[in-house]
Amino acid sequence: MVALPIDNDTDALHALSVELAGAVDAAEVVEVITAHCAPLLRASMVTVSTVEDDGTTLRLVSSVNTPTPVVLAFDTHESGATLPAGDALRSGQPVVIRSVDELHERYPGLTEVDLEHNALCVLPLLRGEEPVGVLGLGWCDAAEMTAEVVELSQAVAEVCASALYRAVAAAHPGHDRTRSEAALASLRSLQAVAAELAHTVDLSQAAAVVLEHAVIALGAEAGALNVLDDDGTECTQIATVGLDGTEMAGLTSWQVRDSSLARELVRTGLPILITDSECLRRRFPDLVTQEPRQEAWATLLLTSGCRNLGIVSIGWREPREFSSEDVSLLQTLADHLAAALDRNRLMSSNDALLTESTRIAETLQRSLMPGPLPEWPGVTMAAGLQPAELGTEVCGDFYDAFPAVDGSLVVVIGDVAGRGVNAAGLTGMVRHTLRALARDMPPAEALYRLNRALVEGAWVDEPRLLTAAMLRLTRLDHGIRAEISLAGHCLPVVVRDRVAEHVGVPGMLLGAFADVRIGTVTVDLSPGDLLLLHTDGVTEARRHGVEFGESRLLKLLSAMTDPRPDDTVEHVLGSVDWYRTTAPDDMAVLVVRAT
Structure with missing residues (x-):
């Protein structure tokens, strides 16, 4: 993980929230907390304890001392015990201790504990009134635990509690x-x-x-x-x-x-x-x-x-x-x-x-645009998005990639009908909904449910139409398995040993009919194999009335020697720009390569 910046508290807190939002289970949430809270709060110790199912026991799940990290063994203690963690949970307020003498005076049971930190802040992790756990922070120099740091620690605790609660709740049936x-x-x-x-x-x-x-x-x-x-x-x-x-x-x-x-x-x-x-x-x-x-x-x-x-x-x-x-x-x-x-x-x-x-x-679409493509062991990825109107960010084409709850990787590309405000708004909403749906269900089911919502919410004179291709990538012993679901979208291209060919089963456009057919196929990718997704702006580009076309795209990809994802995206978009003589269209290209 990349360490958070410590020179700007607001940016660092935003970055912590982004990291926590991407964590899919409680273990990852705890890992993010212990990795990033120390530089954010200038603390020399960070501990995380979680409340057990019985509601009365705290389990110490992570403890890190900096600058020399030392991960301690798991430990448990009763949350009702006369300890800073128990007091924090009962009161719902941070327990702030500014010296070792104050610690021993308030908690005589800890007089035998050899504490290297001169200042402590123990914060309850609460979801409303429901206890989730405890965040412990320590500083070698008590002067570093200022009132501003304690206030920032409370904001951090709110964010951490929400993420930990979400991760635990996600594991429950229903x-x-x-x-x-x-x-x-x-x-x-x-x-x-x-x-x-x-x-x-x-x-x-x-x-x-x-x-x-x-x-x-x-x-x-x-x-x-x-x-x-x-x-x-x-x-x-x-x-x-x-x-x-x-x-x-x-x-x-x-x-x-x-x-x-x-x-x-x-x-x-x-x-x-x-x-x-x-x-x-x-x-x-x-x-x-x-x-x-x-x-x-x-x-x-x-x-x-x-x-x-x-x-x-x-x-x-x-x-x-x-x-x-x-x-x-x-x-x-x-x-x-x-x-x-x-x-x-x-x-x-x-x-x-x-x-x-x-x-x-632009403001709407920029606020809902995905961030950088995630890292996922087993593949390298690259993507490119080129609006029809140069100099603007308004685009009806989109792509996204994010981890699913089961650890697989979901990749999606789509093309929304229309341009301008309506297209930008629908693009953002579709991406938002597919992220929520596809984390927990197969691609075909996610696309089917999206179609149902689009049909039910469309106006008679203003239908909501789009095409989409969605992948769910899982790891094999020697490569990657891609479950490909298509809804009226261009067929993906697989490149193996400098041979490019189409894969997939065509499906139906989303938003037009209540009963839609989603085409699904499974493809295995060996190390070095490349899978390319694109929107129709690539193949429908025209030069004096002649389309760039699917066959030209296959020849272009077959001619590349050891194509890397970023080189492939640049080569495809650049070739189309050179070829066409008519007004441009929105284009999106996303490339996945098994490593």
Whole structure:
């Protein structure tokens, strides 16, 4: 793993969240925590203990001392014992100890322990009120455990607790079906939001659209949107939904510095989830007396690039536990709101009026674009995406790759019908939904469920159409097995010993018919074999009326000597650009090579 940067706490906290989001089980979550918390918090010791199924026992699962790492043997102790970990879990607050003398005075049972650290912070890992474990931190120099470090440690503990809870919950029966159903519901909500926002130019109307859908999709009772001024110091409330059943009488402004929640949100950039009133009193006591009194709140920062644009809050009258799917849907809705805010800001200047639609689509698609392709032992990968309109990021073609729950690797490429705002919105929603579905089920089933959601959510005069190819890669003793499912997409190409040939069974376009056929085939790849996926922008490029075509692509690939994935992607895209004499189309290419 790559060590996190320590010169920027916000960036490091974001990077930790990304690492934790990619961990598929509890062991990986613990590994990420122990590997990254030390540099992030400048700590010389990091320990992680988890709560056993009996709810009364803590198990020490990882303990690392830096700069010389020493992994200790597993140990167990009762969570109710008079120890810092037990006190942290019972109180729900960090136990902060600033000297060895203070430790021995507060916990006489530890007087015989040879402790090399002069300062300790033991933090409860809680999911709402449910204990998940304990995070222990130590510093050789007590001066390094400043109030700011303790505050940052609490934010880290919140992120770690959520990831650990998700990993443990994922192993329980019935979790797969729940995640799939939630993903389908999320897709329907996001489709409705994108469809309405595509025709909305008024900021207040856009805010009302997103807030209303968030309230409905998540069963909430209230929502509020605040915009930040250019300096990021003052918030102005511009839209509310469901607050005591009344409409907002006028604009309400307040200072960020006057709210501990807003200060933490702006500092970390991470969603703040309040599960009940007790959680609110514990974390943000200055907000307890404020009205309205919802029990649970989710508050997210709206950003575009490096600019903070606003704050959105969604409230529930009853206590609530937030699943990873809830957070994912909230973040995607927040991205929609951020795009609307950014559009309003751009339209205020005359030079932005002509590019308003394109800029919105870019903001939306950029916020939902996948990161770098993951590393997965057994393969090397590369991909390229080229929009039809040079100089813009608006593209209806997409690709993605991510690990599944069972350890396999899922790879997907697709082509959404249309261009601009609608295509960019649908592209992001499809990627979001396929990630949720394909982690837990075969590719064909994931595509079938996506089609059902697309058909049910489509308008008569505005169908949602796309083609897709999805792979699930698993390791063999000597190579890789690829399960290939196609839905109206171009046939993949396998290159073996400088011979390129098509593989796969054609399927049907998604979004057009309720009963769709998905073509599925299994292909084994030996070391050195290459598998290429592409969209139709590659083969349908024309030169004086003649298509580039499938046969030309096969000849091009067969002629390459020992093709590497990155060289292959560059060669294919470059060859098509050279060949065509007509207007370009969106193109995406993704190459997998067995190592």
